[in-house]
Amino acid sequence: MSExxxxxITGASEGLGVEFARVFAARGHDLALVARRQDKLEALADEIxxxxxxxxxxxxxxxxxxxxxxxxREALAAAGAxxxxxxxxxxxxxxxxxxxxPAEDQTAMVDLNCRALTALTRLFLPDLERHRGGLLNVASxxxxxxxxxxxxxxxxxxxxxxxxxxxxxxxxxxxVRVSAxxxxxxxxxxxxxxxxxxxxxxxxxxxxxxxxxxxxxxxLMAGRRVVVPGVVNQALAAGMAWIxxxxxxxQLAARQAKRRPQGSK
Ligand SMILES: NC(=O)c1ccc[n+]([C@@H]2O[C@H](COP(=O)([O-])OP(=O)(O)OC[C@H]3O[C@@H](n4cnc5c(N)ncnc54)[C@H](OP(=O)(O)O)[C@@H]3O)[C@@H](O)[C@H]2O)c1
Numbered sequence: 001m002s003e004x005x006x007x008x009i010t011g012a013s014e015g016l017g018v019e020f021a022r023v024f025a026a027r028g029h030d031l032a033l034v035a036r037r038q039d040k041l042e043a044l045a046d047e048i049x050x051x052x053x054x055x056x057x058x059x060x061x062x063x064x065x066x067x068x069x070x071x072x073r074e075a076l077a078a079a080g081a082x083x084x085x086x087x088x089x090x091x092x093x094x095x096x097x098x099x100x101x102p103a104e105d106q107t108a109m110v111d112l113n114c115r116a117l118t119a120l121t122r123l124f125l126p127d128l129e130r131h132r133g134g135l136l137n138v139a140s141x142x143x144x145x146x147x148x149x150x151x152x153x154x155x156x157x158x159x160x161x162x163x164x165x166x167x168x169x170x171x172x173x174x175x176v177r178v179s180a181x182x183x184x185x186x187x188x189x190x191x192x193x194x195x196x197x198x199x200x201x202x203x204x205x206x207x208x209x210x211x212x213x214x215x216x217x218x219x220l221m222a223g224r225r226v227v228v229p230g231v232v233n234q235a236l237a238a239g240m241a242w243i244x245x246x247x248x249x250x251q252l253a254a255r256q257a258k259r260r261p262q263g264s265k
Pocket of ligand 1: 010011012013014015016017034035036037038061062063064089090091092093112138139140141182183184185186187188189190191193
């Protein structure tokens with residue numbers, strides 16, 4: 001069996017991950033798609049195959065448990081696939097005060113957003129080096145400041161950004177491209193999973209899901225360490241990075257509180 005070089009996209013059943021799959025497929029990459037909901041992944045694989053591209057591998061897997069990355073590697077090996085590009089996109093946030101959200105929900109978020117991303121990156125690094133491929137980690141503009149009211153989520157994305165920038169430097173000599181994509185607010189499944197209620201609205205002019213993912217793809221291929229898609233998000237990120245925390249923290253806390261459904265804390 002000849003080796004199948006794939007772009008491995010986590011969190012490909014909804015939101016940005018679906019767009020990543022479409023964009024990578026349109027640029028000629030063979031794909032492996034991972035998330036928990038198999039039916040959504042199969043439908044996306046059918047859609048891509050229907051456009052005349054190779055049908056992506058579909059691997060339905062919960063990435064949060066510690067053994068998941070190894071199981072994913074075994075599934076890819078059984079399919080004769082090796083990873084040329086890794087897109088660590090699966091992730092979620094929880095809106096609520098640290099003291100009000102259940103401890104196990106918050107540590108499970110760290111398991112997915114940080115631990116699984118780190119483990120997958122380390123596990124597939126030899127593949128990425130062998131193919132001189134690329135690593136695209138999805139952070140957020142939330143990575144640029146602490147976020148009271150969504151504290152663990154913001155901290156998890158600061159971790160992703162920091163790790164990715166460091167790896168961009170470490171892996172440069174090996175010819176592996178490494179980028180952190182820092183999206184701003186995009187309407188996806190993210191808001192309902194975060195408990196933000198149905199009234200969430202994106203600021204005018206903010207990058208769409210497709211524009212966000214196109215910027216991520218172009219930035220990765222151009223070897224850009226940090227990609228913030230679109231001028232509105234760039235302005236938001238700059239504000240978060242440079243406004244003194246003494247000023248920004250109460251504003252961010254108020255904004256997160258407003259995004260909670262009425263009646264919740
Ligand atoms: N939307 C935004 O405003 C925004 C802004 C900045 C950054 N981001 C980041 O962008 C990334 C994608 O988010 P999104 O907006 O596309 O959210 P989304 O629509 O909720 O999609 C999240 C994806 O992650 C998968 N996933 C969740 N838990 C998983 C688990 N335990 N194991 C495997 N897969 C899992 C989901 O699939 P299953 O449920 O089928 O497992 C889904 O495919 C996340 O890292 C998020 O933090 C989003």
